[in-house]
Amino acid sequence: MKKALIILALALSASSVSFSQDKFYTKTGTIFFECTKSPLEKIEGTNNSVTCVLDSKTGNMQFAVLMKGFEFKRALMQEHFNENYVESHKFPKGEFKGQVTNNADINYGKDGEYTAKVKGKLTIHGVTKDVESTGKLSVRGGKIAANAVFQILLSDYDISIPTVVNDKISNTVNIKVDCSLEPLK
Amino acid sequence: MRKKTIIFSFISVIVLTGGYFGYKEYTRKKTDLSHVKAGLSIQSSDLIKEFESDEDAANKKYLPKEDFIIEVTGTIKDIRKDDKGRYTVVLQGDAGTLSSVQCAVDSTHNDAIQALQKGTTVSMKGVVTGFNADELLGSDVFLSRSVIAKD
Structure with a gap:
């Protein structure tokens, strides 16, 4: 009887440990983008307050990024980005909701680098589109580094480039995601 | 001629x-915000509540103006430094919740941030970039270009 109780207690504690470590998160992830067309002027911005949650059990992955949090070198560029392009006062948040489709291939309990195929819906400027990308999940000491590089088209998200700056801004945007996820306790 | x-x-x-x-x-x-007067002073938990009760109204109030600087006072829950040396000062929302005000620090003020200590009260000045609520992670208001407010 005593043995059974001990086993039960051990089983319960083990399950609670695995439950608490299923989810990983950050509120200080980084997203960098650039859509430079002319070598004379770099168009790039960085956001260091990206929220990301990864459920290692289901492979569900979510990102939330506040458009006004993108920082540019020049103040004028930042103002144009917010006011004329992404209209951050109308559409403050960009979101991604998706899944690691090859989640079964990733051993979250073992240190290593794993290729992660991610698929889901990306919402920017009030427009939602399906996106797919291959990234990297690096497991180290109970933490996960999530990295991905992918491209989107501004025209897909109803963001138009005025003809006057057509030679400066590319319709193709290169996006780099860099998040260090910690276990959610 | x-x-x-x-x-x-x-x-x-x-x-x-x-x-x-x-x-x-x-x-x-x-602009370096340390020399700019804040348009509004508020406690971190009150700011979070304002966004929780009506996110649209709060967005309209805080987001449109590029130069609307606010001063937020709260207990320092954490001071985070990422691998590129960028700091975020995390101010506690209501006790017992994961809710917070995340102040991304103006990198020219990194030295001053290092003197801050967890558990103490601080006033941070910054520009509100928005709000995110999650059932697991709680509610967070985000500030950018943050500096320590000095009287």
Whole structure:
């Protein structure tokens, strides 16, 4: 009887440990983008307050990024980005909701680098589109580094480039995601 | 002839002045907020509640103006430094919740941030970039270009 109780207690504690470590998160992830067309002027911005949650059990992955949090070198560029392009006062948040489709291939309990195929819906400027990308999940000491590089088209998200700056801004945007996820306790 | 010279100098002055101000505007840097007076002072938990109760109204209040600076006072829950040396000061929302105000620090003020200590109260000045609520992670208000507010 005593043995059974001990086993039960051990089983319960083990399950609670695995439950608490299923989810990983950050509120200080980084997203960098650039859509430079002319070598004379770099168009790039960085956001260091990206929220990301990864459920290692289901492979569900979510990102939330506040458009006004993108920082540019020049103040004028930042103002144009917010006011004329992404209209951050109308559409403050960009979101991604998706899944690691090859989640079964990733051993979250073992240190290593794993290729992660991610698929889901990306919402920017009030427009939602399906996106797919291959990234990297690096497991180290109970933490996960999530990295991905992918491209989107501004025209897909109803963001138009005025003809006057057509030679400066590319319709193709290169996006780099860099998040260090910690276990959610 | 004299008339021509006058017109020519006049046009040159206009072009040069225009060019000067155009260039100045084009290369303008973002203002260091430590010298800017905050338009509003608020406790971290009150700011979070404002966004929780009506996110749209709060977005309308805080987001549209680029130069609307606020001062948020709260207990330091964490001071985070990422692998590129960027700091975020996390102010506690209501006790017992994961809710917070995340102040991304103006990197020219990193030295001052290092003197801060967890558990103490601080006032941070910054620009609100928005709000995110999650059933697991709680509610967070985000500030950018943050600096320590000094009286």
